[in-house]
Structures are given as structure tokens and as C-alpha cells.
Amino acid sequence: MALHHHEAPLKNDVFLRALAREPTEYTPVWLMRQAGRYLPEYNATRAKAGSFLKLAKTPELACEVTLQPLERFPLDAAILFSDILTIPDAMGLGLYFAEGEGPRFERPLRDEAAVRKLAAPDPAAELRYVTDAVRTTRRALGDRVPLIGFSGSPYTLACYMVEGSGSDDWRVLKEMLYSRPDLLHRILAVNAEAVAAYLNAQIEAGAQAVMIFDTWGGNLTAAGYEEFSLAYMRKVIAKVRGAPCIVFTKGAGNWLEAIAASGCNAVGLDWTIAPADARRRIGAKVALQGNLDPAALAAAPDAVRAEARRVLDAFGVAPGHIFNLGHGISPNARVDSVAALVDEVRTYSKKMRSRTG
Amino acid sequence: MALHHHEAPLKNDVFLRALAREPTEYTPVWLMRQAGRYLPEYNATRAKAGSFLKLAKTPELACEVTLQPLERFPLDAAILFSDILTIPDAMGLGLYFAEGEGPRFERPLRDEAAVRKLAAPDPAAELRYVTDAVRTTRRALGDRVPLIGFSGSPYTLACYMVEGSGSDDWRVLKEMLYSRPDLLHRILAVNAEAVAAYLNAQIEAGAQAVMIFDTWGGNLTAAGYEEFSLAYMRKVIAKVRGAPCIVFTKGAGNWLEAIAASGCNAVGLDWTIAPADARRRIGAKVALQGNLDPAALAAAPDAVRAEARRVLDAFGVAPGHIFNLGHGISPNARVDSVAALVDEVRTYSKKMRSRTG
Numbered sequence: 230m231a232l233h234h235h236e237a238p239l240k241n242d243v244f245l246r247a248l249a250r251e252p253t254e255y256t257p258v259w260l261m262r263q264a265g266r267y268l269p270e271y272n273a274t275r276a277k278a279g280s281f282l283k284l285a286k287t288p289e290l291a292c293e294v295t296l297q298p299l300e301r302f303p304l305d306a307a308i309l310f311s312d313i314l315t316i317p318d319a320m321g322l323g324l325y326f327a328e329g330e331g332p333r334f335e336r337p338l339r340d341e342a343a344v345r346k347l348a349a350p351d352p353a354a355e356l357r358y359v360t361d362a363v364r365t366t367r368r369a370l371g372d373r374v375p376l377i378g379f380s381g382s383p384y385t386l387a388c389y390m391v392e393g394s395g396s397d398d399w400r401v402l403k404e405m406l407y408s409r410p411d412l413l414h415r416i417l418a419v420n421a422e423a424v425a426a427y428l429n430a431q432i433e434a435g436a437q438a439v440m441i442f443d444t445w446g447g448n449l450t451a452a453g454y455e456e457f458s459l460a461y462m463r464k465v466i467a468k469v470r471g472a473p474c475i476v477f478t479k480g481a482g483n484w485l486e487a488i489a490a491s492g493c494n495a496v497g498l499d500w501t502i503a504p505a506d507a508r509r510r511i512g513a514k515v516a517l518q519g520n521l522d523p524a525a526l527a528a529a530p531d532a533v534r535a536e537a538r539r540v541l542d543a544f545g546v547a548p549g550h551i552f553n554l555g556h557g558i559s560p561n562a563r564v565d566s567v568a569a570l571v572d573e574v575r576t577y578s579k580k581m582r583s584r585t586g
Numbered sequence: 587m588a589l590h591h592h593e594a595p596l597k598n599d600v601f602l603r604a605l606a607r608e609p610t611e612y613t614p615v616w617l618m619r620q621a622g623r624y625l626p627e628y629n630a631t632r633a634k635a636g637s638f639l640k641l642a643k644t645p646e647l648a649c650e651v652t653l654q655p656l657e658r659f660p661l662d663a664a665i666l667f668s669d670i671l672t673i674p675d676a677m678g679l680g681l682y683f684a685e686g687e688g689p690r691f692e693r694p695l696r697d698e699a700a701v702r703k704l705a706a707p708d709p710a711a712e713l714r715y716v717t718d719a720v721r722t723t724r725r726a727l728g729d730r731v732p733l734i735g736f737s738g739s740p741y742t743l744a745c746y747m748v749e750g751s752g753s754d755d756w757r758v759l760k761e762m763l764y765s766r767p768d769l770l771h772r773i774l775a776v777n778a779e780a781v782a783a784y785l786n787a788q789i790e791a792g793a794q795a796v797m798i799f800d801t802w803g804g805n806l807t808a809a810g811y812e813e814f815s816l817a818y819m820r821k822v823i824a825k826v827r828g829a830p831c832i833v834f835t836k837g838a839g840n841w842l843e844a845i846a847a848s849g850c851n852a853v854g855l856d857w858t859i860a861p862a863d864a865r866r867r868i869g870a871k872v873a874l875q876g877n878l879d880p881a882a883l884a885a886a887p888d889a890v891r892a893e894a895r896r897v898l899d900a901f902g903v904a905p906g907h908i909f910n911l912g913h914g915i916s917p918n919a920r921v922d923s924v925a926a927l928v929d930e931v932r933t934y935s936k937k938m939r940s941r942t943g
Binding site for chain 1 (some may be wrong): 785809
């Protein structure tokens with residue numbers, strides 16, 4: 230039986246209630262990549278670990294950095310510290326990080342034989358360090374706030390698996406997409422199976438919500454997004470059991486209606502989308518999460534508070550808004566401005582409710 | 587009197603008629619960055635010039651590469667070979683290109699004094715090489731197809747002028763935007779004046795249409811796009827005289843209605859926007875230009891022909907579609923696939939009209 234079945238009820242379940250579109254006394258807030266390089270204590274733990282991957286693969290250290298932002302700021306959720314590319318690493322592609330660069334794979338999927346050999350990993354074996362980190366973190370969190378698990382989307386995983394690294398134009402991936410769509414579909418089918426099993430394993434281990442990060446779905450055409458990204462996220466969502474699911478595609482403003490109809494419980498919005506437009510187009514079918522421009526956090530606290538109020542006003546007090554950034558927090562975010570943001574969201578969103586209530 | 591007033595009527599004015607939303611016998615096509623590194627003859631001329639900037643600043647060589655794609659493919663328009671950052675270079679910021687990297691400025695706008703000193707250049711002096719290139723190219727083109735002039739948008743110019751180079755997150759620019767919006771507005775006001783004078787100078791020299799490239803407007807929030815990019819493009823459009831104007835913001839799917847209402851004659855669409863959605867949202871007020879995924883041109887001719895038909899079918903036969911890519915052509919585009927694309931657009935769009943006509 231999963232650990233969370235023994236737990237006392239949460240002291241702070243505002244995030245989960247907003248996710249269920251129930252009324253809340255204020256707007257809950259957490260920040261994508263909230264355990265990150267803008268925090269000196271994160272950098273200290275990372276230095277102790279020796280590398281980013283060692284940090285992600287050591288449950289005690291992953292737990293330690295997951296909790297760090299909660300010690301500083303009254304956030305309404307924790308998100309497991311991990312990497313979006315754990316699945317292809319477990320598939321044997323050899324994830325590594327060159328100094329000062331993004332993720333790379335030693336063995337990207339460059340030919341048909343490699344694609345044919347691809348198989349979904351067993352989360353209880355190759356990804357055991359992730360479920361161990363979930364269990365350790367749930368124990369350390371106690372009944373404070375919910376823990377969010379996550380995975381890269383099938384398409385976003387495929388982008389890195391085929392390209393071998395991040396890219397401005399994803400030319401290797403796109404060449405496969407246009408020349409051998411059958412191979413890409415085979416990768417995506419395996420990835421969808423792997424992502425579903427992985428998210429369910431995280432839920433079994435104690436994650437109380439899960440999020441699918443489709444960081445690169447926005448590089449597709451409208452038809453391509455449906456065919457290569459959303460179709461496979463729908464398969465994942467249909468298999469996820471026991472926790473609500475948030476879907477976030479960066480650059481997905483054109484396709485919000487389709488994402489909201491995917492079966493997910495919430496849609497993450499990047500900062501380019503006007504919240505009122507999103508609500509008008511999506512209606513009240515799902516919760517919305519977002520969408521402060523992460524770059525604003527390099528500004529001083531007062532400017533950040535003003536931006537936070539702008540975002541809150543734009544979403545309004547209707548149930549089902551979770552405050553977040555429109556993308557991951559940047560290493561140059563000011564810690565005092567992050568503190569101001571979290572405080573402003575709490576106090577201003579309470580005020581909004583008292584005005585209208 | 588401008589040179590083009592003496593010219594014979596164009597043999598091929600299909601592009602200009604589509605821009606005016608008049609019926610045409612087929613869908614005109616040109617490709618953003620059609621004179622580019624995918625063409626061996628372009629690389630030869632660039633090698634002869636010694637550098638990209640020398641090529642752009644030498645009217646005879648700029649003319650030579652502008653005409654190269656027209657010798658290979660029956661394109662319906664030429665676009666002046668130049669750089670989007672000629673204006674800040676003429677303002678004294680010192681444009682240069684490090685080998686294998688994007689554009690950089692020696693003297694980016696990093697303090698208030700630099701911003702205060704900024705002034706719009708005189709297109710007849712510091713940018714004379716551009717108007718000379720327009721005149722030379724018009725003479726060489728004769729009455730074949732129209733010549734398009736262009737500029738970066740006020741905001742996109744400001745991105746590079748403040749950041750000093752391209753960026754994934756534009757953190758220096760965004761810090762100014764959130765901390766000192768007054769400084770950014772001062773830069774944008776000067777840029778808008780400069781861009782309008784520059785486009786009018788190109789029109790005077792013979793450009794028969796102009797295009798504003800807002801490559802980075804898509805990094806803004808919805809409110810920020812209105813305030814920092816679109817407001818200044820509107821100022822430019824209001825001052826442009828004597829030629830139709832196309833506006834292209836990459837990543838602008840969320841804001842199409844506002845762009846279409848800017849006073850422009852056509853809206854450029856990136857590849858993420860479903861053409862039918864764009865037409866439904868914009869109506870018949872302006873022409874639409876786009877929007878094949880540029881990455882498709884790395885695939886074989888048959889795959890490219892199929893994608894071209896998909897785009898043409900999605901736009902339909904209503905007047906006012908100019909076929910193009912959704913962004914600039916990539917160096918890894920296959921020349922045989924570009925040829926197939928241009929051929930397919932011509933033949934298939936004729937067929938579409940005969941079916942419905």
C-alpha cells in the first residue's frame with residue numbers, strides 16, 4: 230500500500246482544491262523549477278552532490294532541495310526535484326550534462342534499428358531512484374503541502390532522444406518527422422507507455438498530483454501538435470490513476486481548446502497567453518495554472534508585486550486558478566523578489582475575494 | 587523621382603494582387619530568407635565578399651544574391667538581401683558577427699546615458715548602402731517580379747540593442763522592461779521613427795512592398811506585446827507611404843486579431859498557426875502570408891509537396907493568400923525540395939482554382 234494512505238490529512242490542501250476547481254480562500258502558488266539555481270542553498274547542495282545528475286539520482290539530496298524553497302517561502306505545493314529526461318536515460322540513451330550546457334544523450338536514436346530496439350523501462354527498476362525520492366520527500370514533507378510528481382511529455386522526450394540535445398530548430402527531429410513519421414510514431418508510442426507507467430509509479434509512491442511538461446510541443450504545426458504531441462498525452466492521461474494531472478505545453482496558445490479537452494484536470498499557460506482569453510476559450514472545464522513572465526523576477530520586489538497583481542486581476546476570483554510562472558524560474562531571479570511574489574499572491578488574492586465576496 | 591516610376595508594368599504582379607486581396611490565377615510564393623546559405627551560389631558570393639556584413643553592405647553583391655533564388659525557382663517576389671539590424675548599426679552600436687554565431691553589438695544600450703544619446707539615423711546617409719542596393723536590384727530585376735524591402739520591428743531591434751546579442755531568455759532586455767520601462771519606451775520611440783524613415787527610403791528607392799520582421803515580439807506577455815511591440819509597429823505603419831506593408835511577429839498566434847487591426851495590409855503567420863483558425867479570427871480584412879514549417883524543407887521533394895498541398899488546402903482559394911514559410915529558410919533546406927515546393931504551390935494552387943471555379 231502506498232505511503233500516503235497512512236498520512237494525516239494535509240494542513241494545506243489549497244492547491245488540490247483549486248485543481249478540483251473548488252473555491253479557496255486565496256489563490257495557491259508554486260513555481261516551476263522552484264528548487265533551482267537562484268537559491269544559494271540549492272547551489273550548495275548541488276556542489277556537495279558533485280553534479281546535477283548525482284543530485285537528481287540521490288533520493289536524500291533530491292528530497293533536500295525539493296524542500297528548500299518551502300523553508301523560505303509559504304508555497305502551496307512542493308514539486309519533486311528531478312529531470313524531465315529520466316525516462317530516456319533509463320532506456321539506455323546515456324543522459325549527461327556538459328558543463329554550462331543543456332542535456333545531451335550519448336546514444337541518440339539515429340537509425341531504424343535503434344528505434345526498433347526501444348522499450349519502456351520498468352519504473353520499479355531503472356527509475357527506482359525517482360520513486361524512492363518521492364517516498365523520502367513525502368515522509369519529510371509530512372502533512373504540510375502536497376507533492377507534485379512529473380514527467381516530460383512523449384513528444385518532448387522524443388525531441389531530445391532523436392536530436393541528442395536541445396536545439397533552436399530541432400532539425401534532426403523534424404527531418405524524421407517529415408521523412409519517416411512511422412519511426413517517430415513508434416518512439417512516441419513507447420514513450421507514452423513509459424510516461425504513464427512512470428507517473429503512476431510516482432503516484433503509488435506518494436505524489437498527490439502529476440504534471441506533464443511538453444516543453445517543445447510548441448515547435449510543431451497545428452496538425453503536427455495534434456498528431457505527434459497531444460494524441461500521445463491523451464493516451465498518458467487516460468492511463469493515469471489516483472491523482473489529478475496538469476498539462477503544460479510551452480507555446481500552445483493556438484491550441485488551448487484541444488488541450489483542455491484532453492482529459493487533464495488543469496492546463497498550464499505560458500506567459501504569452503492573456504488569462505482572460507484563456508478562460509473565455511476554455512471555460513470552466515479545467516483549472517488554469519500560470520502565468521507570470523519568469524523574466525520579471527529579475528526586477529525589484531515592487532515591480533514584481535505589480536506584475537503579480539496584474540496576473541491575479543486578469544484571472545479573477547473564479548475557482549480554479551493556480552498561480553505559477555509561465556515557464557521555469559530563471560537562475561537570475563532575485564530571492565527577495567520571489568519572496569515578494571509569493572507574499573503578494575497570498576495577500577492580494579485574499580483581498581480580491583473579500584472585495585467581491 | 588523614384589526609379590520605379592519610369593518602369594514598365596510588371597510582367598508578374600501576382601504577389602501584389604494577392605496582397606491587395608484581388609483574385610489571382612494561382613497562389614503567389616516567395617520564401618523568407620530565400621537568398622541564403624542553402625544555396626551554393628549564395629555561399630560562393632559570400633565567400634567572395636569575405637563576410638556577411640560586407641555582402642550586405644555592398645550594393646552590387648547584395649543585388650547579386652537577391653537575384654540568385656529567382657534564377658533557380660519561379661518565385662513571385664524578390665526580397666532585398668540585407669540584415670534586420672542595419673538601423674542600430676547605423677546608430678553607432680557596432681554590429682558584428684562572430685564566426686558561427688548570431689549578430690552582436692560592440693556597444694549595447696546598457697545605461698541611461700546611452701539611451702538618452704540614441705537618435706534615428708538619416709537613411710540617405712548612414713543607410714545609403716541599403717537604398718543603393720534597392721536601386722541596383724530594381725534595375726537588375728527589370729519588370730520581372732516586385733521587390734520587397736524590410737526592417738526589423740522597433741521591439742525586435744531593441745531586443746538586440748539592449749541584450750547585445752540574441753538570447754534564449756532576453757534577460758537583460760526583460761530586466762529593463764520590468765525595472766525601467768521608461769528607458770525601453772524611449773528606445774522604442776526612436777526606433778519607430780527610424781524604421782518608418784528607413785522603410786519610406788526603401789520605397790522611394792523602388793521597393794514595391796515592405797515587411798516588418800518582429801522576430802522577438804513573441805517573447806512578451808499579451809499586455810507587453812501591445813505596449814512594447816504592436817503600439818510601435820502601428821506608429822511605423824501609419825507613416826509608411828506608397829507601398830503595402832506586411833507585419834510578421836513570430837509566436838503571435840495569441841494576438842492575431844490585434845495585429846490584423848494595426849493598419850497593415852498583410853499578416854505573416856508562423857507555422858504553429860492553423861490557417862483556417864487565422865482566417866476565421868482575422869476575416870477578410872487583410873491578406874495572410876505563410877506558413878509551411880521551414881524544417882520540412884530538409885525532407886525529400888515528395889514529402890515537401892505533400893506538406894505544401896496541406897498548407898494550400900488549409901488556406902483555401904479565397905483571395906489574399908501569399909504562400910511562404912512560417913519562418914526563414916534553414917541552411918539545411920534541400921535545393922531540390924525548395925524547387926519542388928515552388929513548383930507544387932504553382933501547379934496545385936492552379937488546380938484548386940479550376941476545381942472550384
